[in-house]
Amino acid sequence: MTMSNIGCMRGFLASPVGVACAAALALPLTPPAAAAASPASSRTASMPATRPDVLPGSTQSLPLTSLSRDRVLGSAASEQGLARRDVRHFSMVGVIWDDPDTALHGSVQVRTRATGSGTWSQWQDIGTHSDDAPDPDSTERTSGRVRGSTTPLWVGDSDGVEVRVRAEGVRRTEETARGTRTLTSATALPSGLRLELVDPGEAEPGGAEPGGAGPGGAAPVTRAGSLRAGTGTPESAESLAATEIPALDQAATERELRTLRGAELTRSQRVKPYIGPRPRIITRRGWGADEKLREKKFVYTRNVKAAFVHHTDTGNGYKCSQAASVIRGIYRYHVKSMGWRDIGYNFLVDKCGTIYEGRAGGVAKPVLGAHTLGFNTKSMGIAVLGSFGSAKPPAAAVRAIARLAAWKLGIWGGNPSGKTYLKSGGGNLYRKGKNVRLNVISGHRDGFATDCPGLQLYRKLGTTRTTAARFQGR
Known part of the structure; x- marks a missing residue:
């Protein structure tokens, strides 16, 4: 389904596909009241049970x-x-x-x-x-x-x-x-x-690994239940059945921003919302996340002021058709081996430019990740699958980072080509409590003494900032 087949945003949100995507976008759509009063807070929401025919790994x-x-x-x-x-x-x-x-x-x-x-x-x-x-x-x-x-x-x-x-x-x-x-x-x-x-286990029987379809590919979106009016939370577990969130064009994305955030928009966003077109995103269900592994609660930060770019350093020997398996492996390693509550990154991108939802809680939400020690609050982590110390990142992956950052930062009023301040939570580069001026799109090494995201990917961030700002119409 494409936006050309949809008369208006209200019609889209009322459709089965639209309902599924809206549920995946926000769980719930507006941060809990407690999140506005503290750097991070948690909220429990029901998740669909893992299907018995899925091999969990x-x-x-x-x-x-x-x-x-x-x-x-x-x-x-x-x-x-x-x-x-x-x-x-x-x-x-x-x-x-x-x-x-x-x-x-x-x-x-x-x-x-x-x-x-x-x-x-x-x-x-x-x-x-x-x-x-x-x-x-x-x-x-x-x-x-x-x-x-x-x-x-x-x-x-x-x-x-x-x-x-x-x-x-x-x-x-x-x-x-x-x-x-x-x-x-x-x-x-x-x-x-x-x-x-x-x-990492296997994908659902009969379901193709989503990575090979590419950014513009068309994968099925499963039918979902309805949303409770005004709550933005799923009425049933079926509302989380979407395997992907389809891309929207610029006009539809701007309408969605007003529909989903309403009175929360800033004055400048009401006049001209600087937001990039929503990219296609494979959901956690789409890449086969076993939701029994992670903690049940979602933890949110107040907003998203910056994006930190990473590489997973897992090697470049995978095929795009194996990307979902790689992500399931990282997810299991982060949770079962390293002891984290969920996968650490908010989003992941494969070498073909396909974007995947990472840590649970809603792709449009300010989900607190575990990606940049000392700077997880008010930020998001985008990790490219691979190692880019000496290998050059594929152009499709770099462009996908720009598209994702333009959309997600746009929801929260961020300018991808600008700078912002984040307060350090403590690390090996900045002491705890120090206000640090950073690029809105930064590399992991900007907040922590590390080689990540690899020299070759880090060198692409200047172009990424310019491209993301252009996607936003700046």
Whole structure:
């Protein structure tokens, strides 16, 4: 269904497809009253039960053992891992440890065996620092469940694994009777190292993975129930059955903005709403999220003043038709392995430019994410699936970031080419409480000392800001 087939926005919202999309857009549409009085608040809403014919996936968690006899101050060995072994099927791999405040100084490498082929891969590096995280004093961070972790790596369907974790060497000099000599010793590895092997599960039987359709593709939108008048909340679980939110043109998006936000619009938005056309978005149901994994409550921040761009650092070896599986793997890794309440990013984008809903709570809402430590409040996180330190990001993905930012920031009055102030919640770059002037579209590294979103993607952000502002009609 396209907007050319719809007479007006009221007709669209009254249609089964429109109702489904409106429910996916906002759960509920207006932030709870408590959210206006505090930086973040929670609200519980009913979610549809996972269908019994969906294969939910699984996680294998294997403790690492010493691979060397060297010990550092009586702590864990300086090299740990697992010898080659057969395991149940998995497609994503990472390493976790007990204390999230302890850094892993060293290297993590893995080899995997492709299912059915008997062929082992070369050694692959896994990023040792997962710099996406809940803010230090947030309920999510202080839950007692959060663990330290590497980034997850997508390896495809595999049934064998070998891993090694090596502490980096520390050099020091000392004076002796014969002169100066250099000594090298290994740092201590974090305690409780475990290998996490993630099987993302499968999409619903008979349903195609949505990523291959591309930004303009037409995927089915399931019939949904009605909305309770004036509440913006689903009347039944069926209202969340939409697998995608279709794109709207500029005029329809402006009408929707007035319809959905009404009296909350700023004076300038009432005169000329600076908002980009709504892009097509694959919903959580569309990519096959198992809603039983995450916490039930939605947590909101007050508004959305900035967008932080990330890369998932999961590798570039996936096909666009596998993007939903990659996202299911990240979701399971964030929740089951790392101990977060939900997937950390608000949105994800694949290499073909398809946009996916991330953390639950409504794509038009100011959902509190766990993407930029210290700056999750009043911001959103957009993560491109892949690693872009040396690889250039696809043009389709960069354009999708601009389209998404133009729409979502436009809802909250943000100028993609402008700057804004965010108060740091604490991190390794800015002290807690410091007001930091940032680009409205920033890279992860602007708020936290990290390589994310990769040098090649970071270099594209200037163009992204200009393009997003143009989409808004500025």
